[in-house]
Amino acid sequence: MEKHNLYKICALTVTLGFSAVMTFAAINGNVEKTGTGDYNQVIDSHTQAPVSQADVALPSKGYHTRTDDEGRFNLGAKIDAPTIMSVQKDGYKPFSLTVDGTSTSKPIVIGIEKTNPHDIIIDTDMYHIGDDNYSENSANAGEFRVKAIGPFYTKNFKVGNIPPNEDVYLVIGSVIGIDTKMARDMGQSKVKTAYAAPPQVYFNGNMIAELNLNGDNQQIKIPRGLVKPNSTNQLTIKSGKNLFQMAYIDYDDIELMNLFIETKSQIAQE
Ligand SMILES: [Ca+2]
Numbered sequence: 678m679e680k681h682n683l684y685k686i687c688a689l690t691v692t693l694g695f696s697a698v699m700t701f702a703a704i705n706g707n708v709e710k711t712g713t714g715d716y717n718q719v720i721d722s723h724t725q726a727p728v729s730q731a732d733v734a735l736p737s738k739g740y741h742t743r744t745d746d747e748g749r750f751n752l753g754a755k756i757d758a759p760t761i762m763s764v765q766k767d768g769y770k771p772f773s774l775t776v777d778g779t780s781t782s783k784p785i786v787i788g789i790e791k792t793n794p795h796d797i798i799i800d801t802d803m804y805h806i807g808d809d810n811y812s813e814n815s816a817n818a819g820e821f822r823v824k825a826i827g828p829f830y831t832k833n834f835k836v837g838n839i840p841p842n843e844d845v846y847l848v849i850g851s852v853i854g855i856d857t858k859m860a861r862d863m864g865q866s867k868v869k870t871a872y873a874a875p876p877q878v879y880f881n882g883n884m885i886a887e888l889n890l891n892g893d894n895q896q897i898k899i900p901r902g903l904v905k906p907n908s909t910n911q912l913t914i915k916s917g918k919n920l921f922q923m924a925y926i927d928y929d930d931i932e933l934m935n936l937f938i939e940t941k942s943q944i945a946q947e
Pocket residue numbers: 807808809810811927928929930
């Protein structure tokens with residue numbers, strides 16, 4: 678198979694409340710466009726072998742399919758506004774990608790990556806955080822199909838024994854609908870008259886990041902001192918408030934998908 682324009686879905690630059698707690702480098706899969714193919718395909722990013730029976734979904738459209746023996750799949754849903762596409766397969770890191778009509782107009786080949794021994798998959802469902810009150814102009818408003826769970830998401834999950842020489846990252850697979858000032862300035866939000874405070878990410882009660890932009894594979898380094906090994910840990914993501922609505926509280930409606938903990942050897946990164 679001939680491949681052109683291999684490019685990786687890089688984490689968007691995310692402005693933080695704190696400096697130096699996020700990296701932009703690493704990656705959990707990638708998209709490789711083929712010059713000759715006429716079908717979408719999922720492959721193992723390491724071996725390049727097709728991955729069969731992978732679940733491919735457009736959750737906001739209620740569309741689900743599986744790859745065939747050659748790893749091929751069709752997207753049988755019309756995509757105009759940006760929406761989240763996910764690829765799930767046992768033994769692999771959950772992969773998601775914000776796609777639109779342009780990115781799906783040509784066949785895409787998605788490389789997915791096997792999990793590392795200490796990775797923890799926290800959640801692979803899609804969640805709508807907010808209050809179901811949003812402008813038609815807000816980022817991705819047309820895609821909100823899942824009813825809001827309220828202004829925050831929280832989940833407890835088990836952490837095992839993570840070796841001291843491994844760095845720990847929270848990965849947010851995809852997030853859409855953030856209407857911060859930065860999202861507006863970057864053209865992600867069309868709301869002219871208002872913007873919201875950024876969603877805040879808490880790990881065991883400590884704020885570790887603010888999310889100013891929508892995008893895929895946002896990686897947040899978790900200070901090792903916050904991680905409780907061999908214990909239950911807690912992740913919380915709170916939606917920001919509309920800073921221009923004083924008459925009542927209006928939380929920014931957002932959707933996110935695929936939350937997991939990734940561990941990386943500090944040596945291997947050099
Ligand atoms: Ca709202």
